[in-house]
Amino acid sequence: MTKYDVLVVGGGTSGMMAAISAAEHGAKVAVVEKNKTLGRKLLVTGGGRCNVTNNRDKEEIISHIPGNGRFLYSAFYQYDNYDIMEFFKSNGVVLKEEDHGRMFPITDKSRTILEALIGIMDRLEIAIYAEAPVETLLFDEGKAIGVLLEDGRSIHASCVIVSTGGRAMPRTGSTGDGYKWAKKAGHTIEPLYPTEAPVTSDESFIQEKTLQGLSLRDIALSVLNKKSKKVITHQMDMIFTHFGISGPAVLRCSMFVHQTMKRDKTQEVVMSLDALPDISKGELTQQLQQLIKNDGDKSTKNALKGLVPERYLLFALEKADLDENTPLKQATPEKVTQLIEFIKDFRFTANGTLPIEKAFVTGGGINTKEVNPKTMESKFTSGLFFTGEILDYNGYTGGYNITGAFITGRIAGMHAAEAALALSNGLS
Numbered sequence: 467m468t469k470y471d472v473l474v475v476g477g478g479t480s481g482m483m484a485a486i487s488a489a490e491h492g493a494k495v496a497v498v499e500k501n502k503t504l505g506r507k508l509l510v511t512g513g514g515r516c517n518v519t520n521n522r523d524k525e526e527i528i529s530h531i532p533g534n535g536r537f538l539y540s541a542f543y544q545y546d547n548y549d550i551m552e553f554f555k556s557n558g559v560v561l562k563e564e565d566h567g568r569m570f571p572i573t574d575k576s577r578t579i580l581e582a583l584i585g586i587m588d589r590l591e592i593a594i595y596a597e598a599p600v601e602t603l604l605f606d607e608g609k610a611i612g613v614l615l616e617d618g619r620s621i622h623a624s625c626v627i628v629s630t631g632g633r634a635m636p637r638t639g640s641t642g643d644g645y646k647w648a649k650k651a652g653h654t655i656e657p658l659y660p661t662e663a664p665v666t667s668d669e670s671f672i673q674e675k676t677l678q679g680l681s682l683r684d685i686a687l688s689v690l691n692k693k694s695k696k697v698i699t700h701q702m703d704m705i706f707t708h709f710g711i712s713g714p715a716v717l718r719c720s721m722f723v724h725q726t727m728k729r730d731k732t733q734e735v736v737m738s739l740d741a742l743p744d745i746s747k748g749e750l751t752q753q754l755q756q757l758i759k760n761d762g763d764k765s766t767k768n769a770l771k772g773l774v775p776e777r778y779l780l781f782a783l784e785k786a787d788l789d790e791n792t793p794l795k796q797a798t799p800e801k802v803t804q805l806i807e808f809i810k811d812f813r814f815t816a817n818g819t820l821p822i823e824k825a826f827v828t829g830g831g832i833n834t835k836e837v838n839p840k841t842m843e844s845k846f847t848s849g850l851f852f853t854g855e856i857l858d859y860n861g862y863t864g865g866y867n868i869t870g871a872f873i874t875g876r877i878a879g880m881h882a883a884e885a886a887l888a889l890s891n892g893l894s
């Protein structure tokens with residue numbers, strides 16, 4: 467029977483990096499993947515272009531991992547986003563930077579990243595078991611010793627790294643299999659929920675599709691708690707859809723929609739949309755007074771043209787009970803105030819997000835307090851390591867999730883290799 471030093475379960479983003487790291491640290495490594503091919507999720511990332519990491523400093527990266535980002539500090543001190551960039555560069559992959567520090571392969575193809583990883587795994591002679599779904603992990607006296615495959619075969623190893631991902635986009639293979647094994651090893655699974663997901667709403671303007679397809683650029687979107695305090699605000703773009711809202715600002719708010727509903731024990735949460743976040747209410751009031759003075763004879767619609775996108779303006783006028791064809795100067799001060807209020811603070815309710823399967827990322831997962839942040843090893847079962855989305859951390863879109871997956875993979879691979887080699891040298 468072949469026995470490996472390190473066995474990685476899940477040949478996805480973090481599993482491939484964990485395997486490479488373990489092999490680079492001298493271990494005999496195997497990867498077990500249920501799909502025919504490795505890295506299926508990696509291929510669809512970044513719209514097929516793979517936003518592979520982010521070119522900002524540690525603190526900023528961690529602040530963009532709002533779900534337990536602090537857990538990653540120790541790992542970041544051993545291997546960080548700049549190391550990821552250097553890793554690809556030294557393996558012949560040229561990366562380029564786009565807005566907000568987002569890094570992509572210069573080819574604009576995820577396949578470039580995947581092929582590089584597979585090439586390195588080949589070179590390091592990492593054994594790949596493809597189309598080999600793992601049924602369960604094998605334990606002996608509180609120690610992980612291998613896996614049992616669905617076809618009945620078992621594979622043994624000194625250390626096992628579980629990199630089976632979350633539950634987002636299950637057609638790529640991440641169906642959440644690892645959670646039950648972690649539970650069996652004594653871990654707590656924090657409730658799973660969708661993050662980086664479009665937000666749903668029952669509001670009549672959504673149900674009636676009044677604004678469907680309308681994009682708003684550079685708006686500020688906030689989630690409010692039951693005391694009407696802003697829990698979070700994101701200034702980015704958004705779009706109205708047939709079920710609610712989507713786009714970058716919305717995806718970033720989505721985790722807070724769930725958290726706020728849970729904290730406030732409600733089925734709904736109030737959101738506030740500021741269509742002109744770069745000017746204050748006072749400045750907008752002055753601007754409107756100027757327009758009333760200079761263009762007051764024009765129809766309200768024409769006088770206010772360009773203030774916000776036309777469809778949104780018409781919606782705003784309706785909400786403020788202003789007739790679009792009446793001269794602007796006839797608008798009463800109360801209605802102008804109402805219009806300003808709407809543009810700066812349109813409030814509507816959201817009742818959740820699309821399900822995990824349609825989210826980009828899974829929130830919740832293995833409680834990070836139960837995992838050693840320096841090594842990614844389980845605090846309950848020796849020789850068992852966890853990496854990537856299965857852990858209870860989650861980042862915004864922008865390269866932060868792949869960064870987390872690569873970094874936890876790197877660290878787990880390194881420490882699993884050290885532990886396995888120490889075992890085989892009779893050191894522990």
Ligand SMILES: Cc1cc2nc3c(=O)[nH]c(=O)nc-3n(C[C@H](O)[C@H](O)[C@H](O)COP(=O)(O)OP(=O)(O)OC[C@H]3O[C@@H](n4cnc5c(N)ncnc54)[C@H](O)[C@@H]3O)c2cc1C
Pocket residue numbers: 475476477478479480481498499500501504505506507508510511512513516517518598599600601629630631632634635638639640641642643644825826827853854855856863864865866867868869871
């Ligand atoms: C559409 C989409 C786009 C995204 N774009 C980006 C982006 O551009 N940048 C970014 O940072 N993040 C992005 N993400 C998030 C990012 O892809 C994930 O956070 C990351 O891939 C997680 O890595 P992982 O290794 O934990 O899991 P995965 O990459 O999902 O890998 C898990 C692997 O385990 C295998 N597996 C599962 N169960 C078993 C089993 N029983 N036996 C054997 N193998 C098993 C799966 O088949 C899979 O290959 C995106 C996500 C989605 C859904």
